Structure formats: structure tokens, C-alpha cells
Amino acid sequence: MKQPKDRIGCLNNFKTLIFMIKKSFVFVLLLLLGSTVWAQESVLPKVTIKTLDGKNFNTSEIYNDGKPMILSFWALWCKPCQKELDAFMDNYEEWQEETDVKIFAVSIDDARSTARVAPMAKSKGWDFEILLDANGDFKRAMNVNLIPHTFLLDGNGKIVSQHTAYFEGAEYELYEKIKKLVGK
Amino acid sequence: MRMEKLCSSMSFYVLGLLYTTNEKIRQMKRPSLLLIALLIVLGGKAQDFLNQATVNGSFQIDAQLYRSDAAIGITDSSIAGRKIGVNGYGNIIYSLGNFKAGMRYEAMLTPMLGFDPMQEGSGFPYLWASYSTDFIDVTVGNFYEQFGNGLIFRSYEEWTLGYDNSMNGMRVLLNPSKGVRLKAVYGSQRFYWQKYERNNRGLVRGVDAEFSFNEILGSLEDSPLRIIVGASAVSRYQRDADPIYKLPENVGSMAGRINIGLGNFTLMTEYAHKINDPSALNNFIYKEGHALLTSLSYAQSGFGVVLQLKRVDNMGFKSDRAYVGNALDINFIPPINRTHAYSLTGKYPYATQPNGEMGMQLQIHYKIPKGSLLGGKYGTGIALNLSQVNDIARNPIHDTILIGQPGTMGYTSDFFKMSGDIFFRDLNIEIDKRFNSKLKGIFQYMNLLYDIATIEGHAGDPVVNAHIGLVDLTYRLSSRKAVRVEAQGLFTREDKGDWAAMMVEYTIAPKWFVALSDQYNYGHPEKDQRNHYYTASAGFTRNATRLALTYGRQAEGVVCVGGVCRQVPASSGLTITLTTNF
Numbered sequence: 175m176k177q178p179k180d181r182i183g184c185l186n187n188f189k190t191l192i193f194m195i196k197k198s199f200v201f202v203l204l205l206l207l208g209s210t211v212w213a214q215e216s217v218l219p220k221v222t223i224k225t226l227d228g229k230n231f232n233t234s235e236i237y238n239d240g241k242p243m244i245l246s247f248w249a250l251w252c253k254p255c256q257k258e259l260d261a262f263m264d265n266y267e268e269w270q271e272e273t274d275v276k277i278f279a280v281s282i283d284d285a286r287s288t289a290r291v292a293p294m295a296k297s298k299g300w301d302f303e304i305l306l307d308a309n310g311d312f313k314r315a316m317n318v319n320l321i322p323h324t325f326l327l328d329g330n331g332k333i334v335s336q337h338t339a340y341f342e343g344a345e346y347e348l349y350e351k352i353k354k355l356v357g358k
Numbered sequence: 359m360r361m362e363k364l365c366s367s368m369s370f371y372v373l374g375l376l377y378t379t380n381e382k383i384r385q386m387k388r389p390s391l392l393l394i395a396l397l398i399v400l401g402g403k404a405q406d407f408l409n410q411a412t413v414n415g416s417f418q419i420d421a422q423l424y425r426s427d428a429a430i431g432i433t434d435s436s437i438a439g440r441k442i443g444v445n446g447y448g449n450i451i452y453s454l455g456n457f458k459a460g461m462r463y464e465a466m467l468t469p470m471l472g473f474d475p476m477q478e479g480s481g482f483p484y485l486w487a488s489y490s491t492d493f494i495d496v497t498v499g500n501f502y503e504q505f506g507n508g509l510i511f512r513s514y515e516e517w518t519l520g521y522d523n524s525m526n527g528m529r530v531l532l533n534p535s536k537g538v539r540l541k542a543v544y545g546s547q548r549f550y551w552q553k554y555e556r557n558n559r560g561l562v563r564g565v566d567a568e569f570s571f572n573e574i575l576g577s578l579e580d581s582p583l584r585i586i587v588g589a590s591a592v593s594r595y596q597r598d599a600d601p602i603y604k605l606p607e608n609v610g611s612m613a614g615r616i617n618i619g620l621g622n623f624t625l626m627t628e629y630a631h632k633i634n635d636p637s638a639l640n641n642f643i644y645k646e647g648h649a650l651l652t653s654l655s656y657a658q659s660g661f662g663v664v665l666q667l668k669r670v671d672n673m674g675f676k677s678d679r680a681y682v683g684n685a686l687d688i689n690f691i692p693p694i695n696r697t698h699a700y701s702l703t704g705k706y707p708y709a710t711q712p713n714g715e716m717g718m719q720l721q722i723h724y725k726i727p728k729g730s731l732l733g734g735k736y737g738t739g740i741a742l743n744l745s746q747v748n749d750i751a752r753n754p755i756h757d758t759i760l761i762g763q764p765g766t767m768g769y770t771s772d773f774f775k776m777s778g779d780i781f782f783r784d785l786n787i788e789i790d791k792r793f794n795s796k797l798k799g800i801f802q803y804m805n806l807l808y809d810i811a812t813i814e815g816h817a818g819d820p821v822v823n824a825h826i827g828l829v830d831l832t833y834r835l836s837s838r839k840a841v842r843v844e845a846q847g848l849f850t851r852e853d854k855g856d857w858a859a860m861m862v863e864y865t866i867a868p869k870w871f872v873a874l875s876d877q878y879n880y881g882h883p884e885k886d887q888r889n890h891y892y893t894a895s896a897g898f899t900r901n902a903t904r905l906a907l908t909y910g911r912q913a914e915g916v917v918c919v920g921g922v923c924r925q926v927p928a929s930s931g932l933t934i935t936l937t938t939n940f
Contacts, residue, residue, distance in 0.1 A: 217412060219453065220490060222531070222539070228586050228617040228626070229570055230539055232492075251697035253800070253830070284514070285507040286692035289626060289653035290721055293662020297723030298739065309504040309514050317416035317449055317939050319517070320904065336902045336939065342832060342840035343867035 218245075218331040219315040223280070224306040226292045231305060233312055238276040240329035242355045244348070245278045247313060247323045250287050250294060255322040258340035263300055265345060273356045277302040282313050282321065326351055415450035416902075416939040418517070422470050427930035429889050430911060432471070443470035445477075447517060449484075459487040471929050472914070473520040474684070479551040484524055495531040500524045503543055505566040505590040508690035509630035509649045510611040510675065513547065523687055524548045525562065537573030541566040547677045547686055560596030560677040562688055584619035594677055594688060603642060603765060609635040611647075611675065611689075627652045630673070630689075636765075637679035640672050640713055643768030647672035649691055662723040666694045671750055671771055674712035694719045695745035695784050698804075701877060701913065702846040702859050703826050706808040708747065708782040716776040717747035739790035746784075749777040749812075780821075783807040800830040810853060824850035838867040849881075856881025872896045877913045902939035907932065 220234040236243065244262070248255030262269075262277055269275050279302040281291045288308050295304050307313055316325070325336045326348065335351055337344070421444045426433050444467060451460040462484035469477040486499035502524055505511040515522040527545015534540065544563040546554035568588035572578040591612045598605040615628035632647035640647075648671050655664040668691075675689040691710045694717055698704035722742045726733035752761050752769040761769045786804035793799070804826040810819045828846040835841060841864050848857040861875035877891040891913040897906030914928040 219451070219458075227584055227619055228624070229573065229584075230568070251699050253699045257832075284692065285504075285512075285651075285690065286694060287697065288507075289624075289655055289666060290664050292624070293655050293657040293664050293721065294723050294741070295662075296657040296659055297662040297725050297741075299659055299725060309502055309508075309512065311502065314449075314502070315451065317414055317451070319416055319418050319447075319937050319939070323902070323939075337868060337899065338902055338904050338937065338939070339871075339897075339899045341838075341865035341867035341869075341871060341899075342834050342842075343836075343838040346837055347868050 218327070219312075221307075221312045221315045223312050224288075224308065226295075226304055226306065233305075233315075234331075236278055236327075236331060238274070238329065241274040241276065242329060242334075242352050243276050243278060243327040243331070244352075245280065245316075245325040245327055247280050247282055247307075247316070247318050247321045249281060249283050249321060250290060251283075252321050254340045256298075257342070258322045258324065258345070259300055259302070260298070261340075261342075261345040262302070263298070265349065266301060269349060269352065272358065273352050275352050278305060279303070280305045280307050280312060282307050282310055282318075284308050284310075324348070326355070328355055411452070411454040413450065413452050414940055415448065416937065417449075418445075418447045418937040419935070420445045420470060421934045422929055422931055423934075424471070424929065424931040427911060429886075430891070430928060430930060432928070432930050440468050443468055443473075445470050445473070445517075445520075456491055457487070457489055461485045469520070474550070476550040476685075477520055481551065483522065483548055483551070490531075493533055495529075497529040500526050500548070501529045501543070501545075503529060503541065504690075505541070505564065505592070506588055506613055506615045507628050507651055507692060509628055509651060509673070510590060510592045510613045510632070510689050511543070511562075511564050511566075512687075512690035513543075514690070521684065522548055523685060526554060527562075535574070536576070537570040539568045547688070549678070549686055557597045557599075559681075559686065560594045560679070562592065562594055562677055564590060564592035566590035582621050584617075586617040588615045588617075589613065592688065594675070596677070596679060603636060605636055605679070606634060609633055609675075622656050622658050624655045624657075625653075626655075632673060632675060635675065635679065637674065637676065638682045639674035639676065639679075640768070641762055642764040643672070643762060643766060645672050645768040647675070649673045651692070651694075660725045660727065662721075664719070664721045666719040667717070668692075668694055669716045669750070669773065670710065670712060671714050672712075672768070693747075695747070695782065696721070696743045696786065700802070700828055700830070700844070700846060702848040702857055703786070703802065703804050703828065705826075705848060705857070706806060706810070706813075706822060706824070708784075708808075709813055711747075711749075711781060711812065714750040714752070714771070715747050715781060716750055717745065717782075719743070719745035734791070735794075736792040739788075741788040741790070743787075744785045745782070746780060747782045749779040749781060751775040751777045779809070780807055781809045781812055796834045798832050800828075802826075802828045802830075820852050822850055822852040824848055824852075840865050840867075844875075854879055854882050854887070869899055870897070871899075902937075904935070904937050906935045908935075909933075 218233055218236055220232060222230050222232055225231045246259065248259060259279055266277065279300065281304065283291055285308055288306050291306060320338050322340045323338045326334045328334050334355060421442065423442055446465040448463040451458065461482050463482050465480035466477045467480055484500045486497055486501055488495060488497040502513045502515065513523050513525045515524060525543060525545040525547055529543045532540040542565045546559065546561055549559060566588065568586065571585045572581055591610065593608050593610040595608050598607050611630060611632035613628060613630035618625045628651050630649045634644040634646050636642040636644055651668045653664055653666040656662065670691050673691055676686045677688055678686050691712055693708050693710045695708050724740045726738040726740065728735065728737040732738055750771050752771050754761050755767050755770055759766050784804065784806055786802060788800065788802045790800050791798065806824045806826065808822040810816050810822050826848045830844045832840055832842045844861040846859040850856065857877060857879050859877040861873060863871060863873040865871045873895045875893050879889050882888045891911040893908050893910035893912060895906060895908035897904060909932050911930045912928060
């Protein structure tokens, strides 16, 4: 008996829905757009940020020849972020050999510290593509609230997974995901 | 779930419904519209059209359940009888090809302690739509933008600190050719929940241009010499309704900047000038304002050094000249000192003095190579940082006029002279060392001088001289489990005296953490104020969803626990933070 009951409930909901559709055509469109887009996988937004040289850089150029990418948001004042990037650096050579993954590290430091990013990152030997998002434009476009916030992207720039916070050893789980992505 | 599947299953569903609700449909006034909607859903083109659309967003809820705690000054009256403070945010961005629209909903009912009571309210303070191609980007509604370093214009937000000076108006960005970028903005600025109405505050208009010569002259793309120049102009219009003074209604400001790179060296300079702008902030003097920010840096693998200099004179710039609070800033004058990441090193943070200051910062990073005597097996990182900010020297413009007297030119000031009054000095050294595959540590010493009377407005309080030391050790128990111990000490005879802080954190990557911490103000000059600020916290992170609970007394400042860092106000009770992202 349960099944039909549920179906009636469902139909009733849709009758109400149809009634609402009558009221506004725009609503239909919004509903359809809304309900379909939720099912979509994300692609990277287009925002202009800076390279360490001060040149403009469009984030749609974040690309790695169809190979996976890691996009990590960090700042000079965030120790867990630096620990995460250090952990990536410790494994980077091996990860690249095995999976060709490329790491993009986006600093959200504002004008007070942008000049200090390059000397710090280079002295640490971070061999990543380092970008400056001084006014948080890319951060907002990616809905980053807390850092570290790290995205794993497939070769087309689609988000495969993301996580906030860094705990010691979390890099191993990330690497498993990268390997899965390249089919290893 | 794939788009196509969802679309087709939905269309069948709707078709099925059409039959079952036949009668209803006949009663519809505009059945043709529904048919169009169906065609859009069924049409293959529509599928492509919809396929490109994405929605993403994030939600964050910070809630605090307070208890009164007289010992640390939290009484029933300071929490105003409201036992709960909640700051909630939801951010949604919709994109379809070159079109994008977004909104942020905020509910601060009531805002958490430490936030301005003006924040109380709920609604959509951030609504926008934009169209962008490689050539043009137009945004209507609310937006954030920064010109150069922000010396004359920066609109930004920092939710966790309760700061938002978003613009409400229009913005156009143009990329007419490679290496050239032009920007134009106009609008009013957000002032908490108060809507813009004619003349209730100023309007902001601005333009900016940036030229990257190496990109303009394509042949120089790989040249070791890189030159980027930029210029901007911003003006504020605010009606003059002052009964005494005749005030400029249009206040203009201009800035120029240059960024020169040569090999591993980078020189960056920006100079800004503002016409006279008598305001409550500068006590209504008619002096012009200026700011200079310069940095010279060198970076190579294993070594980096930066020297920064700045001079600020009468450069406060708000979109309401009568307002002095922490909102409505048109520009941003960056403080050039290190932003600290631990609770006691971050206890006395510096804030720029827009009415005048001269400062410098020197930072040196060096990594002692692996295999050397001091470097050990893994190498050792050393960072040295020195910053100092003084007041500028001011001279009276006339024997009979006081320095800064309202309605006058205020004072004169020699560009290269600074006053002997030190606002802030921070000398710190940090060593970053890995001992073996399991144990690593960070060691820091900091010597601080902090003019609390000027920076925090505690008139008459003596300058704080403090020594701060800390040790942060992380031990990996297994590949996913680790223990972190943090011990800090702050030693001073001024303000609240000595502090000690301790924290133990246990993490299981990538999901769980628990932590216990205590900050003990054991050296407070008044014995009954020697408080413990103890907290217990735990949290769970799954992908981009994070839930953290903290119970206890929270001292004000930077808190880095559970793998993230946040700025928090003093509180007592239970704090819940939930954040998720999709």
C-alpha cells in the first residue's frame, strides 16, 4: 500500500507545481534552469588575478595539457596552508613523475603582503605556479571561505573534489584521488 | 548526475503529468507558454545551452551560545540578554557562458559579540550580474575592485571580521589589446544595512589603466627586464551641507605606479595624491594628502629578501566625510608589518594610521640547504622580519595656529622627516626545522613595541614592550594521525601583563580533529584578573564541509585550530561553525 500513497503525494505536489507554472512563465524557465544546473559539474570561473611578476593572469588559463591539477588557496598568515604546501612539495617530484599533476597555489594575501609572497615561496623552494589574488576575486568566484581550501581538478578544469583544512597526512588521500583520476 | 539524463527524465515526467492533469491544463490561460517551456526542455539545442550552465556556492554559519562570565567582562548586559549570536551567509553564483549572476544572503540575528551592532539585520547586500568576454567585462549591482595597491581605491570584504565596503553601481573592465587593461567604476558604498539615498553619503567614481610593456611589445615577452605601469583617478562626490566650512564637494585623488622586474629583482612603487578633504577623520583640516609605498625584493630558490618603505600623510578617504568608524573606506593603506599566525604573537596587531605614519619593513628568508651542518637531513628554514612605524613630523603653519587646528591648512610636514614617536616595532625571527620523518617544529621569538594609546585609542596607557616566544611541534604518529603541541609565552610589564598559552591538537587526516587549549593571563597586574581562557574543540571535515565546535572562553585574536585560521572576538560559551561549499 505504501507505494501508491507516495505516488499520490508526489502527484499532488506536481499539481501544485503546475498551478504555479500557470502563474508565471518565467518561473518555469527558472525552475528548469535551476533544477538542471544543480546537477552540473563545475568549471573554473574566468577572473583576472596576477602572477608573481605583476602581470595580469586570467584564471581560465589554469591548464595542464589535459592532465590533473591541484588548486590550493593559501596566505602568509596561515600556517596550516604552508604545512599543506610543504607536504605537497615533499612529494611533488614523485607525484609529477607518476601522474603529471600540476599545482597552482593562489595566495590571497592583500596589498600589505603581496610583495613578500615571492621571496617567501621561492626561499621555501615551492616549485608551484604561484598566483596572487590580492582582492579575493578568485577566492570569491570559487566560494572559498576558509583557508587552506584545495581543489582537485581534472584535465578540463572540472572540480573533482575539494577540501578545507589541512591535517598531517591528508596529502596521501589526495594523491590516491589523483591516481584514480589518471587511471593508475 | 549528467545533465541529459536529468533533462530527459524530467521531460517525461512533465509529459506524464500533462496527461494526468489534462483538465487543469485546459483551464490554463496561456497553454502556449507551457508548450514553449516544454520545447526548450526537449530541444537538443536547449540541452547544449543548459549544459554550459553551472551553479556553485557556499554557506557558512557561525553561532555562539553565550554564558555570562563576569571574570572576563561578559555580563548579561554586554550580551544584552540575547543568549545566542548567529552570523549566517549564503553565496550563490550562477554562470551560463559569458553571463554570470550572483548573490550573497546575510543573516546576523543577532550578530556575534565583537561585531558592530549596526550589522544586525538580514537581506541580500550583494547582488550582481555580469557579462564578460576576453575584450569586455561589465558588472551591474554590487562588486569588489582594487586599483593598484588600493592606495586610492579598494572595495573588499572580510566576512569573518565583519568588514564589507562593496560598491553598488557599475563596473566596466576592458582589455583593448594584449598587455593593456582599463577599468572604470562608479557607485555608492555599502554602509551596513543602510540603503543609499540621495545625499545620505557620497558617490565614488574611478578609472584605472595598466600597461604591461613586455606584453604590448610581444618581442620582449621573455626579456629579463619587465615593466608594468599603471595610473588611476578616483573622485568622491558628497554634498556640502556644513554650516561653518565651505567643503569641496568633489574630492579627487590620483595615483601612479610602476613595477620593474630585472631577473630576480622586483621594484614596485606607488604614489598617491588627494586634494584637500576636510573630514571628521582629519579634524577638518584643508591639507592635501599623499601616500607612498615602495618595495624592493629579490627572490631565488632558497633565498628571498624584501625591503618595504611607506609614508602616509592625511590619506584617510571615506565616502562620508562625517564618519570615523570602521566602514565606508574608499581606499586601503596597507600596514606593512608581518601578520602573525599564533594567538600571542598576534595579540597586538598593528593598524595603519591614515592621518600620518612612516614605516619600513625588512624580511629575509633563507633555507639552509639539506645535508649541511645546520641544515641537517631536511634543510632548515630561517625567516627574519623587522618592521617599524613612526609618526610623521608636523610643524605649525603659523605661530598663532595650532597643529591640526580645524579649518586651517593643518600643518606642514617634511617628506623625508619622521617624528621620534614610534607607533609600532616588531623584530621577529622564525626557524622552521624538520628533525626526522616524524617530528618537525617551528620556533619563533618576537620583540614588540606597541603604542596602545594611539593604535587602540587607550589614551594615557603606556607603550607596551613585550617579548614573545613560541614553539610549535608536530609529531606524526602514523601516516594519517598526528599530534601538535603549541607553547607560547608573552612577557610584558604593561597592559595586561604576562601571558602563557598552551595547546594540544590531535588530528586524523583528512577528517577529524580534537584540541585542548588554555591561555593564562598569569601576570595581570590585578590579581583577580588573572584569568584562564580554556577551550575544548572538536571538528569534522568532509570534503568542503566543515563542522567545528568550541567550548570555553575564547580570548580575542587569531585562532588557528583544526587546520584553519580565523580572527575571533573574546567570548565565553559554545561556538559552532559550519561551512560548506558546492
